Amino acid sequence: MTWEPPSNIVLPVFAVVILVGIFLILKLTKDKTSKVSSLRLFIQIDAAIAIFMGLILGPFNIPLFQPLGSSPRSLLVGSKFLGNQFPDGLSVPVLACYYPNGRTVTCPLWQLQAYIFPFWNYQRGYDVLYSTSGLEKIGIVIGLVAVASIILGRFFCGWLCPFGLYMDVLTRIRKASRLRHLHFSAKTNTALAQSRYIIIAVFLILSVIFASYAIFGTQLISGTRPGGPEGTEAGNVGNLNEPFCLVCPMRPLCILIECALGEMKWSYISKITYGPLWISGFYVTSINLAILIAVTILALAYRRFWCRICPLGGLTALFSTFTPFKQIAMTRLQKNEQKCTKCGVCKRVCPTQATDVYEKKGGDVTESRCILCARCVEECPYEDALTLKVAGKTVMNSRNWLEQQ
Amino acid sequence: MACDFVKVNRDKVSTGIAIIGIIFILSLTYPNTQAQTNISFTPADKFGTPENNGSIGFAVNGTCSNVTFENNTWTFTNLCLTGSQPLENFEISTQNSNVTIFSYLTFNNTAFQGIQLGYAVEGKGKQVLNLGLGSEEEDWEWSVAFNGVFIGEGDGWNILRDGTLVVTGATGNVSIFDFESFGNSAPSSNLPFYQQHSVAIIITVAVAATVVVAVVIKVNSRKHSGESS
Numbered sequence: 001m002t003w004e005p006p007s008n009i010v011l012p013v014f015a016v017v018i019l020v021g022i023f024l025i026l027k028l029t030k031d032k033t034s035k036v037s038s039l040r041l042f043i044q045i046d047a048a049i050a051i052f053m054g055l056i057l058g059p060f061n062i063p064l065f066q067p068l069g070s071s072p073r074s075l076l077v078g079s080k081f082l083g084n085q086f087p088d089g090l091s092v093p094v095l096a097c098y099y100p101n102g103r104t105v106t107c108p109l110w111q112l113q114a115y116i117f118p119f120w121n122y123q124r125g126y127d128v129l130y131s132t133s134g135l136e137k138i139g140i141v142i143g144l145v146a147v148a149s150i151i152l153g154r155f156f157c158g159w160l161c162p163f164g165l166y167m168d169v170l171t172r173i174r175k176a177s178r179l180r181h182l183h184f185s186a187k188t189n190t191a192l193a194q195s196r197y198i199i200i201a202v203f204l205i206l207s208v209i210f211a212s213y214a215i216f217g218t219q220l221i222s223g224t225r226p227g228g229p230e231g232t233e234a235g236n237v238g239n240l241n242e243p244f245c246l247v248c249p250m251r252p253l254c255i256l257i258e259c260a261l262g263e264m265k266w267s268y269i270s271k272i273t274y275g276p277l278w279i280s281g282f283y284v285t286s287i288n289l290a291i292l293i294a295v296t297i298l299a300l301a302y303r304r305f306w307c308r309i310c311p312l313g314g315l316t317a318l319f320s321t322f323t324p325f326k327q328i329a330m331t332r333l334q335k336n337e338q339k340c341t342k343c344g345v346c347k348r349v350c351p352t353q354a355t356d357v358y359e360k361k362g363g364d365v366t367e368s369r370c371i372l373c374a375r376c377v378e379e380c381p382y383e384d385a386l387t388l389k390v391a392g393k394t395v396m397n398s399r400n401w402l403e404q405q
Numbered sequence: 406m407a408c409d410f411v412k413v414n415r416d417k418v419s420t421g422i423a424i425i426g427i428i429f430i431l432s433l434t435y436p437n438t439q440a441q442t443n444i445s446f447t448p449a450d451k452f453g454t455p456e457n458n459g460s461i462g463f464a465v466n467g468t469c470s471n472v473t474f475e476n477n478t479w480t481f482t483n484l485c486l487t488g489s490q491p492l493e494n495f496e497i498s499t500q501n502s503n504v505t506i507f508s509y510l511t512f513n514n515t516a517f518q519g520i521q522l523g524y525a526v527e528g529k530g531k532q533v534l535n536l537g538l539g540s541e542e543e544d545w546e547w548s549v550a551f552n553g554v555f556i557g558e559g560d561g562w563n564i565l566r567d568g569t570l571v572v573t574g575a576t577g578n579v580s581i582f583d584f585e586s587f588g589n590s591a592p593s594s595n596l597p598f599y600q601q602h603s604v605a606i607i608i609t610v611a612v613a614a615t616v617v618v619a620v621v622i623k624v625n626s627r628k629h630s631g632e633s634s
Contacts, residue, residue, distance in 0.1 A: 085604040101555070136605050143608035147615045264555045328619035392626040 010053070018046050032401040036378040040158070044165040051094065051162055054102025055258055084131045088114070091144040093316045094161040099245070099283050100254035101263065107250075109203075109312050111141045113242040116204065117211040149319030152390075153331045153366065157313050158373035163250045167299040167306060171351070174300050182301045189308065189353045193369050196314030203244035203311070210243060249292040249306065252284045303351035307371055317368035326364075330391045331372060337362030339385040346376035346386065357386070444469050448505075452479045459499035459530060464507035465489075478533070484509075494537030496569075501530030522581045532572045538583065548582040551575045 021042050029035040049056055082090070088098070089106030096103055098110040115134040130137070148156065157164055174181065184192065212220040245251055258264045298305040307313055320329040335357060347358035354369040357376050366372075377386045380398035388396040445468045452461040454477045461479055463486060471482040478498040485491045489509040497504070508523040520536060548555055549562045549572065556562060562572045572579060599606060 082604050085602070131601065132605070136602065140605055140608050143605075143612045147608075147611055150615050150619055262554055265557065265560070328616060328623055330619055330622060391622050392629075 014050070032399055033379055036374050036396065040373060041168065043159050044168065047160040048162040048165050051096045051104055052100065052102050052254070053104055055100055055261070055263065056102065086132065086137060086140050087130070091141045093145050093148050093156045093312055095163040095250040095312060097250045097254045099251050100258045107312070108141050108145050108315070109244055110242055112138060112204065113207045113244060115141065116207040145315060146319045149316045150325060150328060151330050153320035153329055153372055154313060154316050154370060155331055155372045156316060157307055157310070158371035163253070163306060164304065164371070166253060167304050170296065170299045171303050181303050184302060184353060186355065189369070192308040195309050196311050199309065200311040200314060206243040244311070246285050247287055247291050249288070249295045252288040252292045255283045304371065307352055308369065313371070314368070321366055321368040332364050332389050333357060333366045333370060333372065334387045334389055335360065335362050335365045336385050339382050341382060343381070345379050345381065349375045349379045351375065444472055454499055457498065457500040459501060460503045461497055461499055462503070462505045464505050492536065496535040496537070498533045499530060502526050502528035502532065504532055520583050523578065525578050526575050529574050529576055533569060534572070534581070535567070535569045536583070538568050550580040552577040
């Protein structure tokens with residue numbers, strides 16, 4: 001028995017809206033210092049809708065949405081096109097949290113953690129059936145992230161990540177409140193950037209430790225044996241299997257939005273609960289919420305705070321700004337030394353306080369902290385001093401907006 | 406004159422081909438007819454549970470090969486609703502509420518199979534349903550939504566060991582989802598190696614291709630910048 005979806009008008013209409021919107025923004029925005037920012041905001045919103053389309057448009061089983069066609073949730077790239085070899089969703093280097101309903105792609109961090117746990121070598125996952133080993137799936141995730149990073153680098157962070165949109169909205173709220181942002185010192189900012197790799201390493205090691213019973217036959221930490229602590233359902237150590245998701249701020253943000261949209265009740269969040277409060281709950285834990293609150297406050301004070309420590313951003317940067325990938329990465333920020341007057345605008349407008357664009361003499365100034373938001377290119381007042389290139393072709397260059405105004 | 410003749414004939418031929426094409430396409434999309442079953446019903450038909458002050462109806466026309474009423478429970482065999490997939494064995498009883506079933510869908514791909522049942526409820530009562538999926542509840546993942554809002558188990562519904570679902574206090578639209586895995590053997594285990602690992606192979610090729618393209622672009626860029634300087 002197969003299910004034939006009715007005609008779907010949602011995706012084509014969405015694609016047309018995006019194209020028309022991009023065209024209108026490029027044509028109608030007069031202020032050259034905000035054209036790119038406006039375009040970026042529009043694309044960020046579209047990306048967030050595309051990533052969580054099934055969530056935003058509601059469950060398609062109710063009559064109101066049925067005429068629109070099948071829910072994109074059921075077209076989850078992964079189970080639909082990649083079968084049971086890789087059914088959890090295509091890995092895209094953005095925080096497309098696995099947990100809320102209605103996502104179309106999946107966060108690679110969740111996948112890396114989930115596939116480390118050999119439990120997933122067993123055939124039963126979360127409503128999916130796997131026919132490939134954890135190691136193979138990890139290879140697929142890393143391959144997808146590598147391809148994406150080599151082609152677009154941290155463009156995903158600057159233009160497509162939904163949590164980046166959240167922080168940019170917080171920045172706009174702060175600006176509307178006429179409050180100035182704060183700066184980290186160069187030393188602190190560098191330390192934050194380096195901490196990303198420590199965070200990745202720690203949580204991947206924790207994944208292995210929590211999976212120790214399945215891997216080694218003995219639990220390195222009490223209570224991580226399949227079957228969980230006394231009195232819990234068998235197999236629910238999956239909650240501890242993804243330790244980074246216990247602390248990631250994106251998960252509670254998505255779940256809160258889902259509850260706010262009325263598509264999930266709070267009772268569903270605690271569907272599987274066990275252990276102490278900090279790990280209780282299947283979708284949200286108290287530590288998740290605390291970190292979301294902390295990141296929100298810090299993002300109001302420091303622009304794009306989470307991007308400075310985001311382990312996924314670090315992973316993306318690994319495949320785009322460090323040797324040997326740096327030599328072949330296609331999306332680069334270039335500086336023309338002759339046209340730069342060291343005015344410092346680029347350094348001031350950079351939301352992640354990336355400084356290579358100012359300090360390096362010329363050539364490729366892309367660095368691991370740069371999220372390729374192109375604010376520096378947009379605000380640089382000297383023609384062609386900064387250019388954003390993809391595959392060797394210039395897609396954006398700085399304009400002398402001072403004279404044109 | 407000759408041109409007009411050819412033009413007219415060409416138009417007729419084109420029209421004929423278009424008509425044949427439309428008929429062909431329609432014949433492919435027209436739902437397969439089911440074998441005639443014994444009992445037909447319409448939305449006007451009600452299956453009452455008078456002792457429990459309830460009734461069951463359907464929002465669309467349907468058929469089934471057999472229907473029985475025992476212990477205040479209606480059992481439908483090979484239930485087929487218009488626009489839905491057949492349901493082999495469906496048991497339902499309702500108490501202090503009137504139920505109108507509007508859809509039954511199945512999902513089936515290489516990763517999992519699942520069902521979705523939708524019905525509307527009038528009156529705050531209780532519905533007991535069994536979709537005939539068996540009692541292998543270890544492989545089940547049930548979700549229930551009231552008016553599009555997912556509800557936690559125990560907070561208006563619960564599932565019994567034999568796969569019977571009990572829904573209490575719902576009003577409006579109720580949607581029941583159940584996903585179950587296939588048996589213990591991987592469905593693709595009999596395929597050749599390259600099909601079993603096709604995704605990994607494709608991704609490996611994609612990575613290699615990306616690296617090659619990137620190197621070529623880099624070399625070309627260096628060549629052009631070397632020539633221009």
